[in-house]
Amino acid sequence: MAIAEKHTVERVVTEESFALTLSVAEAETLVAVLAHVGGDPDESPRGKAESVLEALMATGVRTYYPSPADHPNALARGSVVFNDYETEG
Numbered sequence: 819m820a821i822a823e824k825h826t827v828e829r830v831v832t833e834e835s836f837a838l839t840l841s842v843a844e845a846e847t848l849v850a851v852l853a854h855v856g857g858d859p860d861e862s863p864r865g866k867a868e869s870v871l872e873a874l875m876a877t878g879v880r881t882y883y884p885s886p887a888d889h890p891n892a893l894a895r896g897s898v899v900f901n902d903y904e905t906e907g
Contacts, residue, residue, distance in 0.1 A: 843890075845879045850891035853881075857900030864900045 840848065852871035857864035875881055881891075 842879075845874055847890040849874050849879050849881060850894045851898075853891060854894055854897040855900070856897050858902055861902040862900035863903075867900075 849871060852867050852874070855864050855867040855871075859865040859868055
């Protein structure tokens, strides 16, 4: 005869998160910086940068389309390009 038992184990999970309070100018500057990040979104930190950029844009932070002359993106030059994460093997 089969016997089945159910076991419940409680585990404590500790998660860290960060909250950032930005002025409008700081948020727009961060949008400009994040918009200039390159790399593979799945294999490098670029995906995390894109996630932050999308969250800021979803809250209504003014973006660079169309590019107003007074937006930090109009002053941005160059880019940050992430290499892919190292893989073991």
